[in-house]
Every structure is written in C-alpha cells, then in structure tokens.
Amino acid sequence: MFFTQASLVLTAIWLLTDSPVAVSSIDITFQEHIRDAQKKYLLVNDKKSFFGAWQDCTSLGLKLATVTSKADADELATAIGSYNPEYKQQWWIGAIALNHKGYFMWISTSRPLIFQNFMKGEPNNQDGKEDCVSIGQYPDYKWNDDECEKLKHYICEA
Numbered sequence: 001m002f003f004t005q006a007s008l009v010l011t012a013i014w015l016l017t018d019s020p021v022a023v024s025s026i027d028i029t030f031q032e033h034i035r036d037a038q039k040k041y042l043l044v045n046d047k048k049s050f051f052g053a054w055q056d057c058t059s060l061g062l063k064l065a066t067v068t069s070k071a072d073a074d075e076l077a078t079a080i081g082s083y084n085p086e087y088k089q090q091w092w093i094g095a096i097a098l099n100h101k102g103y104f105m106w107i108s109t110s111r112p113l114i115f116q117n118f119m120k121g122e123p124n125n126q127d128g129k130e131d132c133v134s135i136g137q138y139p140d141y142k143w144n145d146d147e148c149e150k151l152k153h154y155i156c157e158a
C-alpha cells in the first residue's frame with residue numbers, strides 16, 4: 001500500500017543517512033485509515049503548526065485533510081478512536097481562513113467549506129487570532145478555529 005511505501009522510504013532515508021535528524025520532522029509511527037478505498041486518512045503522531053503540518057503532508061505526496069461530508073467526519077472520528085480511544089489530543093485538518101474574516105476554505109483544494117462541523121459557538125476567532133481549524137478539543141470531534149502557530153498532531157489524506 002502507498003503509506004507502507006512512504007514509511008519504507010522514510011525509513012530508508014534514515015538508514016542511508018544514519019541520522020535521526022533526517023526524519024525527525026515527521027514521526028513515522030503514523031497510522032493509515034482507509035474507508036472503502038475512497039479516501040485515506042493518515043494520522044501523524046508528530047506535532048506541528050498548521051503550516052508545518054501542511055508542508056509535511058505535501059512532502060509525503062499527500063494533502064492536509066479535507067472533511068467534506070458527514071461520512072468524512074464520521075470516518076475521522078472512527079480513525080482517531082481506533083488510534084487510541086483515550087487519546088485526548090488535537091489534530092489539524094486542512095481548513096483555514098485566509099482573509100482573517102472567518103471565510104474558511106480547504107487549503108488543499110482552495111474550495112470553500114460547504115460541509116461544516118464546527119462546535120456550537122465556533123468558529124469564534126478569539127482575539128482575532130484563530131484562522132486554522134482543528135479537531136479533538138470538543139466532543140465528537142467537532143471543529144474549532146484556533147491559532148495556526150499552535151503545535152498539534154495533524155491528519156493528511158490521499
């Protein structure tokens with residue numbers, strides 16, 4: 001499978017350079033989650049800023065995750081739940097408000113958010129600093145807008 005290959009490539013880089021620095025930017029203990037071969041989500045154990053996450057997904061030949069339907073949202077909830085049910089962490093997904101006015105789009109496709117799964121009261125753009133979207137802060141993986149510089153796990157997709 002593709003992700004297995006990606007893992008092997010990263011491992012190979014590590015072996016060739018004999019330097020953990022070469023792969024320290026991407027924790028390869030990730031987990032792939034596949035739903036009927038339609039969309040593949042990759043849960044990355046490393047923590048990055050939103051743009052660091054975007055860069056890492058891109059460097060793996062993937063995209064920062066889009067969540068464009070309830071089926072996608074349910075899939076992510078299942079994926080994270082299977083990753084570790086007790087794992088109360090936050091994960092970047094690929095939605096961002098580029099104009100600081102709360103108009104969100106998917107960074108990977110430049111498409112507006114048609115389907116949205118924000119928590120009630122979100123997005124609140126607290127202190128005018130919250131332009132990036134993560135999940136895991138609220139029950140049922142409802143979305144929150146948060147400061148893009150915060151370090152969080154992240155989800156890539158293929």
Ligand SMILES: [Ca+2]
Binds near residue numbers: 125146
């Ligand atoms: Ca918020």
